[in-house]
Amino acid sequence: MIDHTGIGVADVARSAAFYDAALGALGLRRVEQLTEDGQLVGVGYGITYPIFWIDRFHPHGVRQHTAFAARSRAEVEAFHAAAVRAGGIDNGAPGLRDTALGYPAGYYAAFVLDPDGNNMEAIYRER
Template sequence: MDTQHLHRGRLIDHLQLVVRDLPASKRFYTAVFDVLGIPLGGEADDYFWADELFVSTPGSEAALGELTGRHHLAFQARDEAMVQAFYEAALAAGGTDNGAPGERPYHPGYYGAFVLDPDGNNIEAVYHGPARRSAESVEVTF
């Protein structure tokens, strides 16, 4: 994966999380990214980044001294095994269970796992695979 490639035409260009404990966040995200096959793009004393996610301390120039608050980020996985590996790696790297791997009712074939990162952000890995049951049996409420 080319970490310096600019992608045009995406809805989201980049995201920034401002975290309390950068070393804890780096351990967590490095473990998650290793499983998902995403290399770190770069780092300094007050930030690191991978693909379009930038993670920094409140003291970094771009953060303006403020934490970002709680967010939900979902990373795509290539199969259910990768979702399981994400979940295990995230927990081993300091994450907290927020939903074990399994099929979800969001749409047929939605297989995901949820973990809270060290700052309480809801981090998910999802695989959009074939449905295990008919679409008629799936009830979705928002």
């Protein structure tokens, strides 16, 4: 089981504004920040401890994919809307994904590219 993960970003402050909005729609918030010489160099998002980090220490531009669990279709939709409003690029509107493409039944998701081109997903698994 994964405890936490993260990605490198080119501009931590710019990406933090994006993730504040996108992850805020899923109930996550900044729980930790790292600074160096007064500059923001890392932000950890979570509820009580950081589960997802953005920072300048890891390579950026690698085009990662990260999927965040949502608690409802409405949360998936809120994530997508907030992420696009915050400058993300739509990479798949909210909706059920096609089982013929390998998605399991009830896979309700949305995809957005972050400021560095990483594919961020919110997913609600209907059971």
